Amino acid sequence: MRIIAAVDTKSYSDEIMDYVARLAANTWSDLTLLGIQSGNTKVEENLIQAIVRYRNTIFEHEEDAGLYAPVSMTELKETAKGRWEVSSRARKEFSVVIRGGDARKEILAEVAERNADLVILGCTKGIDCIWEGEAYLPQKIARDAPCSVLVIKSARKPDxxxxxxxxxxxxxxxxxxxxxxxxxxxxxxxxxxxxxxxxxxxxxxxxxxxxxxxxxxxxxxxxxxxxxxxxxxxxxxxxxxxxxxxxxxxxxxxxxxxxxxxxxxxxxxxxxxxxxxxx
Amino acid sequence: MENNKISILILDDEPIVSKRLKPSLEKKGYLVETFTESEAALKRVKEKKFDIVITDLKMEGLSGMEFLTEVKKLYPDTEVIVITGFATMDTAKESFQKGIFDFLAKPFKLGEITAVIQRAEEKIRNNSQS
Incomplete structure (x- = not known):
């Protein structure tokens, strides 16, 4: 299974990471952490810091199973205008991709590029579901993505x-x-x-x-x-x-x-x- | 390998899995046999060595884990790929401890399993040359 977790720097992205890590570790999925930022000229430092935290959570959950190989943010390479990537493969592929620009467009472009099976994203708890400063973004992704989409508003494990x-x-x-x-x-x-x-x-x-x-x-x-x-x-x-x-x-x-x-x-x-x- | 072709056995109790995989793999030149019952698949592997075995885990009777254990006991160099709809860290770890080549959770796209099979084939061909 190929999973993309779309993240930004906000607390709701932090909150979904345990769930993402648990799902990825149990399903032995290829996993992409897709960081979205508004600017497309350079990688933003606060996003890098957030992704390092998310990456650490992922590696804590894989229980030394050799599922993913570590990646270093210093190895991020610009692969296209406003897109940076670093990948590694142990038993499965682990990638960090950063895209700058319109969040909806960038998430859908990465989903298409990776032929993902599932996109996961969090959002604020209110009815407008704000994501990266944009209202209703999870709704738009759920509506337009060609694959399955999981929107997590509460990190509580469902019974x-x-x-x-x-x-x-x-x-x-x-x-x-x-x-x-x-x-x-x-x-x-x-x-x-x-x-x-x-x-x-x-x-x-x-x-x-x-x-x-x-x-x-x-x-x-x-x-x-x-x-x-x-x-x-x-x-x-x-x-x-x-x-x-x-x-x-x-x-x-x-x-x-x-x-x-x-x-x-x-x-x-x-x-x-x-x-x-x-x- | 028969006539330099890679042989594959697929075992899944859901017929739809083999139905999807068999024609696509045959088109790529693999020799494919499919089974929905583990006992029948085990009987077949006792008769014939396959280069690659693809097996589900959760099945009635002999489980996929027991089946792959038997396969690796008979032919340690057969590459086993596990496909499962009920993946857990423990079953994945146990499968790798038994020497499987890869572990895929369902649903997966045809391209994903084909890529894994190609990597297994590469390993088999490299081993046969050395």
Whole structure:
């Protein structure tokens, strides 16, 4: 798995680092710490200092497993205008990349360049989710990134993952990403399926049983809740108080049709914990 | 190696994994056999040595960890790649202690596992030359 943790110098970036380190160490992922700054002529000293702290947290979590090789900030090389990088490889690749410019544009460019599976970022706890001085940035990344995005508003480890799956069309990658989240957090799993006002059709029920069987065979204690599609928005909002909310928003997902882009943004604004958008 | 081609055995109880990997690896010139049951895969490795073994960990019956232990016991120079949907630091450490080549958490992109296979192939070819 390839993970990008987008960071700046603020406390919310500090707060997500334990989670990033734990996830990366447990999944043995290639990890990029992507530092974003406004200027693109030279690397800013306060960002370097923050990244050194984040890097140290990452290395504390890898328990001498030889997962990553250390990198020194003095070896950062400018690879393109406003982009600096230093990488190392032990068992997995560890990179620090610094990009200067528009945060949204720079994060999405790095996601594309690295073909990442997951982007993680924190933000302020209010509804505007400020990141690097810009309001609603996590919402924009969640909306526009081609891969899964995890927005962490509370560093507290979730006790439960509430996964909203489009049971008629759920992707293997989504099921796998949920597996990893449940394993890393040692959390319970609630799978939420959709029913129409007319009730549950036979094939929907069959698919939900298959999904439940999939998790039970893997010794993940999951339970299922069926929700009217009309009440979905309200139920999702309520679930943000229960733990991490995971929504499959792949191109073929019904959820991506029910949830307009505006609703995703609202969900991230209103959540008190974490939101995982699966693609 | 048969006719200088690298042989790969894939074991995953989810058929979709082999279904995704097999055609792509065959297109790259690898000889690929796939299994969804560990007992059947073990029977096959007892009959034939594979250059690379790709195995899931969590499976019914013989676990992936037990399977890879058997593979390394039979053929210490077979390169084993672990793929798992339930990765933990402990399972990764245990796998590496048993001499695996790499450990990949699912989901992964085709390009990621192909790159790992290519690195394993490079190692195998270098070892066979020396």
């Amino acid at each position: 439960q993952i509430v996964a909203f799956l489009d049971q008629t069309n759920v992707s293997q990658e989504s099921l796998e990403m949920i597996n990893q989240m449940v394993t890393v957090n040692n959390a319970g799993l609630k799978i939420v399926g959709l029913k129409t006002p007319k009730g549950v059709k036979g094939d929907v029920e069959k698919k939900m049983v298959e999904i439940l069987k999939y998790y039970n065979e893997r010794e993940i204690g999951a339970w299922i809740k069926l929700v009217d599609s009309e009440n979905l928005e309200e139920y999702v909002a309520q679930s943000t108080r229960e733990g991490m909310v995971a929504l499959w928003m792949g191109k073929e997902s019904i959820l991506s049709k029910i949830f307009s882009r505006g609703l995703i943004e609202k969900l991230i604004s209103n959540t008190q914990s974490s939101v995982l958008l699966l693609r």
